[in-house]
Amino acid sequence: MKYAALTGISPSVIAELKSGKARTLELSSAHNIITLTEATPGECLFLTSVNEEDLSPGDPGIMVDLLALNISMKRIELTGPTYFEERERMSARIKVQFRGTTIARDVEGRKWGDPTKVEIIRSACYRAG
Incomplete structure (x- = not known):
C-alpha cells in the first residue's frame, strides 16, 4: 500500500512526535502541500x-x-510611503x-506537481497506545 510522504521534516519535530502526543504542524513547502491535497x-x-529530491528506498x-487537515491561503499586505x-x-x-x-521501500511522485508517495516496510513490532 502507498502512503503520502511528507519530506524535509525537522528531526526535532520527529523526535517530539515519537513521545506519543498529538501535535499540530504548519507546513509551507509546496511539495508537501501538493502531497496533502490527496x-x-x-x-x-x-x-x-x-x-524530497534525496528520498530513496531504505x-x-x-x-x-x-x-x-486544513489547507489555507493567507494574504499579507505591505505598505510603504510610495x-x-x-x-x-x-x-x-x-x-x-x-x-x-x-523504512521506505519504494518511492513515487518524482515529477513536479505529483504527490510524493512511498511504500513502506511493515514493522514487526507495534507501539501500544
Missing part, C-alpha cells in the same frame, strides 16, 4: 527528515495518523499522532 483525516502518513521515517504590495502564502496545518517507525 490526503484525508484518518489516513496514515509517512514523515521523514530526508529532502530511508527511515515515522508513520503518523492524520487527525486533522508602494502597496500584496502577497499570498499557502500553508497546511495538520494534526498528527505517532504510530510507529518504518
Whole structure:
C-alpha cells in the first residue's frame, strides 16, 4: 500500500512526535502541500527528515495518523510611503499522532506537481497506545 510522504521534516519535530502526543504542524513547502491535497483525516502518513529530491528506498521515517487537515491561503499586505504590495502564502496545518517507525521501500511522485508517495516496510513490532 502507498502512503503520502511528507519530506524535509525537522528531526526535532520527529523526535517530539515519537513521545506519543498529538501535535499540530504548519507546513509551507509546496511539495508537501501538493502531497496533502490527496490526503484525508484518518489516513496514515509517512514523515521523514530526508529532502524530497534525496528520498530513496531504505530511508527511515515515522508513520503518523492524520487527525486533522486544513489547507489555507493567507494574504499579507505591505505598505510603504510610495508602494502597496500584496502577497499570498499557502500553508497546511495538520494534526498528527505517532504510530510507529518504518523504512521506505519504494518511492513515487518524482515529477513536479505529483504527490510524493512511498511504500513502506511493515514493522514487526507495534507501539501500544
